[in-house]
Amino acid sequence: MKKIFLFSLLLISSHVFADSGSRLIASGGITGFEGTAGGGITPWAFIGGYTSKEEISYSANVQYLSLNDYTLKTAGLGISLFDRVELSFQRQRLDISSGLTSNVFALLTDGAITNANSATIEQDIIGAKVKIFGDGVFTQNDWLPQLAIGAQYKKNRDFDSSLSLPDGSVPLPGIGVPLLLGAKNDSGTDIYLSATKLWLGYPSGYNLLANLTARYTRANVFGLLGFGSEGDDSAKLEWEGSLAVLISPTTAIGTEFRTQTNRLGGLAEEDTVVDAFIAYFPNKSISITAAYVDLGNLPLQEGSSGFYLTVSGNF
Amino acid sequence: MMALFIRAITAALIAIFVIGCTSTPQQSLYEEIGGHQTLNTIYGVAITRIYTDPVIGHYFKGVPKKHLRDRLVTQTCELIGGPCEYDGKSMVESHTGLGIKEREFYILVEYVQGAMRDVGLTYQQENRILNKLAPIKYETIYL
Ligand code: HEM
Numbered sequence: 001m002k003k004i005f006l007f008s009l010l011l012i013s014s015h016v017f018a019d020s021g022s023r024l025i026a027s028g029g030i031t032g033f034e035g036t037a038g039g040g041i042t043p044w045a046f047i048g049g050y051t052s053k054e055e056i057s058y059s060a061n062v063q064y065l066s067l068n069d070y071t072l073k074t075a076g077l078g079i080s081l082f083d084r085v086e087l088s089f090q091r092q093r094l095d096i097s098s099g100l101t102s103n104v105f106a107l108l109t110d111g112a113i114t115n116a117n118s119a120t121i122e123q124d125i126i127g128a129k130v131k132i133f134g135d136g137v138f139t140q141n142d143w144l145p146q147l148a149i150g151a152q153y154k155k156n157r158d159f160d161s162s163l164s165l166p167d168g169s170v171p172l173p174g175i176g177v178p179l180l181l182g183a184k185n186d187s188g189t190d191i192y193l194s195a196t197k198l199w200l201g202y203p204s205g206y207n208l209l210a211n212l213t214a215r216y217t218r219a220n221v222f223g224l225l226g227f228g229s230e231g232d233d234s235a236k237l238e239w240e241g242s243l244a245v246l247i248s249p250t251t252a253i254g255t256e257f258r259t260q261t262n263r264l265g266g267l268a269e270e271d272t273v274v275d276a277f278i279a280y281f282p283n284k285s286i287s288i289t290a291a292y293v294d295l296g297n298l299p300l301q302e303g304s305s306g307f308y309l310t311v312s313g314n315f
Numbered sequence: 316m317m318a319l320f321i322r323a324i325t326a327a328l329i330a331i332f333v334i335g336c337t338s339t340p341q342q343s344l345y346e347e348i349g350g351h352q353t354l355n356t357i358y359g360v361a362i363t364r365i366y367t368d369p370v371i372g373h374y375f376k377g378v379p380k381k382h383l384r385d386r387l388v389t390q391t392c393e394l395i396g397g398p399c400e401y402d403g404k405s406m407v408e409s410h411t412g413l414g415i416k417e418r419e420f421y422i423l424v425e426y427v428q429g430a431m432r433d434v435g436l437t438y439q440q441e442n443r444i445l446n447k448l449a450p451i452k453y454e455t456i457y458l
Pocket of ligand 1 (some may be wrong): 371387405415419423448452
């Protein structure tokens with residue numbers, strides 16, 4: 001239904017200016033791994049792409065994050081309307097190596113089963129963001145940031161997809177990884193408020209961007225491990241931030257963090273996520289970002305860090 | 316490799332901040348870029364392009380190039396610490412009735428940016444000038 005809505009918007013919009021947009025390059029950020037424009041792991045108050053009040057633009061992205069036994073691939077589409085509203089659809093796919101699922105069974109069965117197939121957890125995210133206040137780029141004469149509120153509706157598609165063994169048997173029917181680890185729900189909605197400001201010419205003539213996002217969520221590991229738990233089903237406030245410097249007209253470097261609440265505990269204990277990135281904007285149509293991301297603990301993999309690569313296009 | 320990546324980015328960020336906090340500019344930005352002559356060239360280049368732009372060119376029909384160029388040079392000179400005093404019409408007054416759209420504003424900004432680059436200003440000088448011009452946005456659009 002929502003997809004149809006997005007699609008019809010694409011169709012009715014052909015009479016407004018629809019190229020990549022006229023705003024200053026890099027001011028749209030990149031598309032994060034949840035499909036929302038901003039940094040790689042947190043939304044910004046800026047609307048994705050380069051649309052002005054009179055323009056519409058579309059975006060598409062693919063992303064890859066390698067974390068040893070886990071690999072996260074995501075891809076999505078977005079539309080930015082009149083520098084006011086941003087809508088997005090993102091599909092995430094987390095691959096879990098068979099080495100890791102085998103360890104899960106070995107733990108559960110006290111070593112009776114030591115060999116399992118690799119597993120996949122998919123999640124869909126429908127995002128909406130609305131700019132509510134300010135111009136974070138052009139009001140250089142005061143300190144007020146740009147503010148936006150947003151929501152990400154997340155639906156875990158493998159909440160109850162059973163793990164299987166190499167012989168095709170399914171020891172735990174109807175129990176997917178999120179359920180196995182104690183998650184309560186297969187869907188949830190994150191609500192966030194972002195404040196973002198760009199300082200032109202500071203520090204030392206470069207441009208500095210700072211973002212702070214407060215997110216109200218019940219998600220376990222972004223929703224990839226479901227939502228809530230038996231013991232703790234309440235939404236909590238999480239904090240996220242980005243600090244970036246545009247070191248050239250086409251290159252930004254920066255760092256980010258994102259807190260998480262540890263609801264599932266045990267194997268699925270959650271840590272604060274941090275990353276350092278370099279983003280390249282050769283023109284307004286494309287951006288390429290490489291980052292090093294550290295998620296801390298993931299189930300059965302205490303130090304989960306690795307390389308992140310994403311390409312976003314605007315048109 | 317990963318550790319190196321993180322360290323390189325952290326080091327670069329720290330370096331930029333340290334330089335930013337320790338350097339005390341001896342001269343104004345106006346002097347640094349080469350004063351009146353440089354500004355005059357920048358706006359000469361930008362105006363030629365603006366006047367022939369298919370989207371925003373029409374706004375400038377009947378506006379004498381020399382007049383606008385002189386006004387822009389004086390205004391920017393004042394904004395970046397030069398010895399000038401802008402005594403032209405107020406920004407709201409000169410743009411009221413034109414109905415300039417935000418998209419058109421950005422087009423003009425990119426011409427000025429492009430001219431600064433073509434004339435040889437550094438990226439840093441360009442950003443520091445943009446910092447001063449940026450707030451004028453809301454005295455020019457949708458009026
Ligand atoms: C930060 C952006 C801008 C600055 C700093 C600026 C500055 C100026 C200045 C200094 C003048 C001369 C006023 C006088 O005659 O005393 C002027 C006039 C004018 N500007 Fe702008 N301007 C900006 C944006 C724009 C934009 C985006 C447009 C149109 C697309 C525009 C169109 C005009 C026109 C047509 C005039 C002549 C008005 C007249 O003489 O009646 N300006 N502007």
